[in-house]
Amino acid sequence: MVDLTGKLTVVTGGASGIGRATVLKMAAAGAVVFTGDMDEAGNTETAEMARAAGGSATAVTLDISDRASVAAFAATATDDGAKTVDIIVNVAGWDRIQPFLDATPEFMDKILDINLKGPMNVVKAFLPDMVAANAGKIVSISSDAGRVGSMGETIYAGAKGGVIAFTKSLARETARHKINVNCVCPGPTNTPLLMSQPESMREKLARAVPFRRIGEPEEIADAVLFFASNMSDYVTGQVLSVSGGLTMAD
Template sequence: MFELEGSIAVVTGAGSGIGRAIAETLAAQGARVAVADIDLEAARAAAAAIGPARAEPFPVDVADQASVDALRDAVLGRLGVPDIIVNNAGWDRAQPFLQTDRPFWEKVVAINLLGPIAVCRAFVPAMVERGAGGRVVNIASDAGRVGSTGETVYAGAKGGVIAFTKSLAREVARAGITVNCVCPGPTDTPLFRQQPERIQEALANAIPFKRIARPGEIAAAVAFFASPEAGYITGQVLSVSGGLTMAG
């Protein structure tokens, strides 16, 4: 287990699913976690399950700049400058591209691409100014690496997250900050379970391991990138998909 004792982590979309698993994993390894979510009650429940000594809930809508700025001010005021930023908040609705419209595109891009950009812009300057390095881990998707039928705009946004990760990694390396990206494949989350059962089964059968990922398996990859052991790794993209996608 990696040791993160004494570090401060901000995890967006941490009220449930993968984000909650990430928050729990980082807290178990010693970090104090800002559990940030648009659903404040979910954030409170997740933080309570972790325990007040290790987690504190915060509201945030990553698609709203004022909300992101308020999160920054609250975290800096109550916890201090974070050592770890995990951009996990995301949203999509699977449907054919030709059935989508501009409001849908804008919502997908605002949450999945502009959200991580806004959160990084809010917190990274303080990390640079402090001069003690840090970790940024962006959660993209294998859809952004290889495409995904019915998720065309989402795939485009997540592809943007991958490119943003690589470029930001170059800019902040001199400050000792690493920026990496985890791309989950199909994962057992409430959103995944909303899909028709036949689609769930088809996805599981397409994976060499014949099962979908558990949220904790995604969290383990994030914890590695957040750890001291990953201090010389930056600008990298790690697929956690059970071998569903094996493209470089």
């Protein structure tokens, strides 16, 4: 059983899907969780669910693509700098499937702002204190799209591939401060993001998975918990696909 007792933790994208499962599992493991999401109602519900199960969770409205919003999130989670966050989990993300040729410049910017610059904004807000503390765990949700590509998700895949490269480089920069930086790549996972795609596409995806099913958000959260805990103290700069064997990238 992973023990995160008292660990001050920020999770983005906690209102739904993988983020919600992550908040619930981390709070159940004893973490003191601040969940940030644009979806205020969903985020509040997640925090209530975590507290009803006996955990500690606070919902904060957050747009990771807006640096002022990220700064306000950081101020709330750290009690205006009085506390240092132990664990950052970047989950928030967004995509819409369409051919690259149809993408407008605005769409391109939005995808990059949320999926690539968003996690960078969040890490930038909390990292100086982690460095000063010589401790910390950073876990980002990328995607198998970022490892092997994905039809109709070209810009998103570029952003998620960027998250992988960001993870590895940051891991090198922060290892001397005993900070672990890793990322988890879900394959197709049973969340509102995937459910918004056509059923035919979801069936095709499930057939392509060696385990012949799509993943559950809790299965992704389990990998996050490993990277967030002391069980991964000697692991950094790594990428773990949790995708039923769909991708077996080096």
